Amino acid sequence: MQDSIFTPAVAGMQASAIREIFKMLGVPGMISFAAGIPAPELFPAKEWAEINHKILTERASGALVYGTTEGYVPLREYIKEQCTKKGIYKEDVDELIITSGAQQAIDLSAKVLINPGDGVICEEPSFIGSLNSFRSYGAKLYGAAIEDDGICIEEVERYLKKEKNIKFIYTITTFQNPSGVTMSLEKRKKLLALAQQYGVFILEDNPYGELRFRGESVPAIKSMDTKGTVIYAGTYSKTLAPGLRVGYISARKDIVDRVTVVKQVNDVHTPVLNQMMVHEYVTNYDFDAHIEKCAKIYGERCDLMLAEMDKHFPKECTYTRPEGGIFILCTLPKGTDTKVLMQKAIEKKVAFVPGATFMLDLDQPSNLFRLNFSVTTPESITKGIAILGEVIKEYLQNL
Ligand SMILES: Cc1ncc(COP(=O)(O)O)c(C=O)c1O
Structure with missing residues (x-):
């Protein structure tokens, strides 16, 4: 009799702490900096209602039948055109x-590339949804630290030299989750050169790149790649609505061919109605103005949060100053445990995500924690950060 009915790859996987935290968010008066989503009040809900009505009135049968696995042709053509420009x-x-x-872009890429025991180099901290996907295919994960200008290139090079099993490097290049950090152009070039030198792929995940409220945009690594090294994952989740579940992969033809076959057995295709809705929005409404509006509001909320943190957080707590996206990453002195801090914060009705969630070893205490600024109102930011500042000071004093 087997000890576990589950495969070794998934038996050790833990539910995202973020989902666990969500269970507490219903408590009345809780101020949450734990979210990972765009502000729901900025979803173009009125437009979605119009679009939905139009599609279901004029083209219901097309929207409700099976579609092709590759995607709804007009949307696919639109995305190709936009991606060609970049x-x-x-x-x-x-x-x-x-x-x-x-x-799904990340998961299917992992599924077609990873053999059990293959190595994946990733930023540490990184997005748990991707780390769990890689784990589920039996990958061995190698974490490289995040610096102010992105992944530590020396650590990546060390792994590439030493480990012979590396299949790809996973990176969230712009406004990284959870750090908010953007990889510099110089590092992007170095990372691509290293990947090509050692014959490994790069999986470039860029869900937040369009939400820039400061600074100059930096070209995607994929745009500098002429050798088919980079697999690029994009999404409309953070700009339009995460619930629509519309994203994409742009990559070498043979990789996308394999992904297509695998997607057929996963979910056949992404819902056609949702793809039509996105297509209708991006072609008949002012998508650029919508993104600009969201980025402006997130910029204001980020600035307010940073100003309040400067006022209320003790100097032992340092933090990133993002130029876009939706997250700030905070660092407390070594030896602290932000899971313990979170319990204390929750008692005072403020929530955030402790850093252990984003690390390769989920059981190790982490001195990091992530704050989200996109979802919270300015009033809640002011109130919540003042409370959190007090909680942090008290926690550090009683260590
Ligand atoms: C870095 C990163 N990649 C991918 C995703 C998944 O996005 P989607 O909603 O498009 O599946 C997220 C969502 O939080 C994310 O933060």
């Missing part, structure tokens, strides 16, 4: 498939 899609070498969010 150099992320190159007609002669690449193919593009629409996926059910970036999560």
Whole structure:
């Protein structure tokens, strides 16, 4: 009799602490900095209602039947065109498939590439949804630290030199989750050169890149790649609505071919109605103005949060100053445990995500924690950060 009915790859996987925290968010008066989503009040709900009505009145049968696995043709063409402009899609070498969010883009890429025991180098801390996907295929994860200008290149190079099993490097290049950090152009070039030198892929995940409220945009690594090294995952989750589940992969044709076959057995295709809705929005409404509006509001909320943190957080707590996206990462002195801090904060009705969630070893205490600024109102930011400042000071004093 087996000890566990589950495969070793999934038996050790833990539920996201973020989902656990969500259970507490219903408590009246709780101020949550734990979210990982765009502000729901900025979803273009009125437009979605119009669009939905139009599609279901004029093209219901097309919207409700099975679609092709590669994606709804007009949306796919639109995304190819947009990605061509950014150099992320190159007609002669690449193919593009629409996926059910970036999560599926990452998971299917991992599924077609990872053999049990293969290595994946990732930023540490990183997005748990991706780390768990890699784990589920039996990957061995190697964490490289995040610096102010992105992944530590020396650590990546050390792993590439030493470990012979590396299949790809996973990176969230712009406004990284959870740090908010953006990889510099210089590092992007170095990372690509290293990947090509050692013959490994790069999985470039860029869900937040369009939400820039400061500074100059930096080209995607994929745009500098002429050798089919980079697999690029994009999504409409953070700009339009995460519940629609519309994302995509732009990558070498043979990789996308395999992903297509695998997607057929996963979910056949991304819901056609949702793809039509996204297509209708991006072609008939002012998508650029919508993104600009969201980025402006997130910029104001980020600035307010940073100003309140400067006022209320003790100097022992340092933090990133993002130029876009939705997250700030805070660092407490070594030896602290932000899971313990979280319990104390929750008692005072403030929630955040402790750093252990984003680490390779989920059981090790972490001195990091993530704050989200996109979902909270300015009033809640002011009130919640003042409370959190007090909780942190008290926690550090009683260590
Ligand atoms: C870094 C990162 N990648 C991918 C995803 C998944 O996005 P999607 O909703 O498009 O599946 C998220 C969502 O939080 C994320 O933070």
